[in-house]
Amino acid sequence: MTAVVRARPSLFHAIARMNFVDIALWAMRILVLVVVIGGTAGTLIRSRYGITEWLDFLLFGVTIGSIYAQVALGYTMVYGVLRLINFAHGDIMMTGAFAGYFVANGTDRSGLLAADPFLAIVLTLLVSIVVSTSIAVLTERLAYRPFRHVRGLAPLICAIGVSFFLEQTFRGLFGSSIKAYPDLPWKPADFVVYGFPIPKIDVLVVACAILSMTVLYAIVHHTRMGTAMRAVSEDADTAALMGIDVNRVVVFTFALGGAMAGIAGVFYAFVFKQVYFYMGFTPGIKAFGAAVLGGIGNVPGAMIGGFFLGIVESVGPALFFDGIGIPAPYQLRDVIAFTLLIMVLIFRPNGLLGERLAKQRA
């Protein structure tokens, strides 16, 4: 047997074989790199922002990123188990925030919020979790289960329909005006660490987000139900043959995702105060982007994707666009976030941590 020795194709040959699409993709990569590196260099040279401002940006990014991460976990778990993108997940976050609004407002008016803020927050979270979990489980039972074995785009369209349904139902029930969460009564509102003020609410949000993500990770990797979830996401038919009740696993997944979304909704509302029927749409889209960024179906990936997106959104305009002289860079914040998402996907189509599929199928 003679081995065929193939000469390595030279760079010249590679370039000659490029078609228009390859050239366009490479041009995009180079443009983004120029903006990122040139912008960063420009901003640092100008040194308009001190270390305090950069830490501020980072902190805001981590705060909003933790919320994106929690919502992204819902997307990624449902995709892993059902191979369905649950577009209504952002609106489930909205339902949690809305339910929490009534409790938060009530505790504020009755004075409980001022007297014992932790109890008030816990109550708000409990009600929000109950509501968002119930709605998530209901949507699974009524809207997604009939489509369990339908191929094609029908389940996805159903998810979009559920999203519209939730938004308009809440609009019809509670009106279209903005409702505001009460301010938290802690005074002063900041911890001061080495002269740098850190808002207490941000610390609370990030700490609770990390706690809930840790609990989720523990559930997924160290409990029987979590193992069942991972089995179903690897191969649903074989898991059923092994005696796993797939329906129960799916319901559990939706409940878990709904609970995370409810917590994220309440914290989002405490930080950004405004609650209205459409508030779940944009964070939902961004969290979905974050889940894809980290590798859809991958739980740690969703967490990393969420934090990455939040930080890029917060730091990006100042770091990149300010340096190359673009005025009012914050209008282009979403452009940066999603361009970076596209860039990561071009370089790593399966996301940062790769899509978790079975490596070997017998």
Next chain:
Amino acid sequence: MRSVAIRTVTHAARNGRRAFANALQRRRTWLAAAVLGGLLPLLFPPPACAAEAPPITDTLGVIRIPKGAPIQIGGYWVISGPDTALGTDSMRGAQISFKDHGNAIDGHPIKFSVEDDGCNAEGGQTAATKLAANPNIVIVLGPACSSAATPAAPILWRAGITDIGTACTAPALTAADRKPEYDGFVRTVFSDSEQGKADANWIFSKLGAKTVVAIHDGSPYAQQLAAVMTKTFASLGGKVLSTEAVAPTDVDMHPVLTRIATEKPDAIYLPIFVAAAAQLVRQAPTIPGLEKTPLIGGGALMAPELIQAVGPGIVGLRIAYPDVSPEAMGKGYPAMVEEYKKMFGEAPISGYHANSYDAATMAVMAIKKVAVTAKDGTMYIGRKALRDAVFATKFEGVGGPIGCDPHGECAQFKPAVYEFTNADSTTFKIGVNPKRIYP
């Protein structure tokens, strides 16, 4: 008929299915042509059998309203979402005016159909397309938002419909160099070219700020108003440190506020809408460096929703607004406010109801002037003649004197500054919360 069918089938049996289909198609076509030919005289009767020819002609078309049929007047405002108060208030102003005219013009009842434009370009486009598709709409009132008016007015004018704006103040809509597609647009509200200048004057001279940062949200209204204000501010000797932009649905304002804090402005000017403004007002005091910086809002912020969205931080917020106190308005204003309260059970929820009342009055006056009623009671209105009549209308409105310049600007402007005094949204009352602090 039966023999035709049998011939067709036999023909097909000989030549296969395709021939059958062809044969049937030919028979069908012949039959359809015969039927249509028979119906033609009924569908398009010779003119002698129809109503008499209109007594007027018009280059843009004539609207024909049979005896007793309603005169259809359209309207489009933002009547849902965070800025509901702005649009609903305008709609109510028009409704009061129609009621004062007996809800009828020359014996024809007024049918007022209102669309929701959501205060954005897509909504304006949708609303205008719907209204323009109705050939019986005589005239349209609204909108409240320049973002909606910018795409909507050309759509309406292409259908020959005149649009009287009630609260949309972007300078470009009645600028001297506006495109011909806006020829059918007038407004009974001032232009922001005046508001911007007045705001700059107040911030520089009365507030004493020598440096300012302006924040807009990309909408035509906010962007153009911020541009006028910064230009005037610079010409007065002040320094505009930067002009920032946020999206109207943006929630996290900390990064942009941190950036602004590094410039240390004496004041921040935010002529934007309720949702984004509420976020900025709430988050600005938490940014180191901006705790005491005064924020000056614009004309879209006179709404109880703003108080609800901001919470306790609203106390002390100032907004630059046209002077809507009774002394500054026309003579009929107090009576109009009383009627508002009687009809809708609450005090006015925004500041442009008087402008809208005047717009409706203007529409009614113009229609009365150009409408021609034939002997059989049918009313005819020429579209171009109506537009010219609107431009020529002059009267003392409840918001002040109304008279249009050649570019559609029909109202006067009196500047004022209001300050919010109470964080309870149920205490909202123009003149009390917020109260006028200038002049």
